[in-house]
Amino acid sequence: MVPRSIRDPAGRGSILDRLARLTPSNPRLWGKMDTSQLLPHMATGLRAALGEQTLGGSPAGPIRAAIFKYVAIYIIPWPKGKIEAPPGAFSTPSTGWDQDRKILVELIERFAVAPPEKLATKHPVFGRMTQRDWDVLQYRHLDHHLRQYGV
Secondary structure, X not given: OOOOOXXXXXXXXXXXXXXXXXXXXXXXXXXOOOHHHHHHHHHHHHHHHOOOOOOOOOOOOHHHHHHHHHHHHHHOOOOOOOOOOOOOOOOOXXXXXXXXXXXXXXXHHHHHHOOHXXXXXXXXXXXXXXXXXXXXXXXXXXXXXXXXXXX
């Protein structure tokens, strides 16, 4: 099975449709993050991928990081409420629900067309990243949090 991605119009469309159905009153199904943190957190992940924001953390050695990266990005289902975000992943303040959603949609659209040389070369946990790694990771990250809020 080919992993879904943000660059693929169907994958991006699915994420944007679900994002449009998300409201501040959607119930959280797991975890601690509240809706005021949700959209800024997802935006932070995209900014990190675009090389516009730096997150803390340090990857394991190159071989261990490569194996962990492949398994975490492409293979295993992400556990509900068990993933710890890298330092700085909640550093973006909310500007209000509507504005936060507008910013997130714009970041998704920019990411979808960003050439490989505009993407960050490293992730704070997974180490070196390819365009495909970032693409699938961003889809899975957005999907994970949209599921967290039932959309």
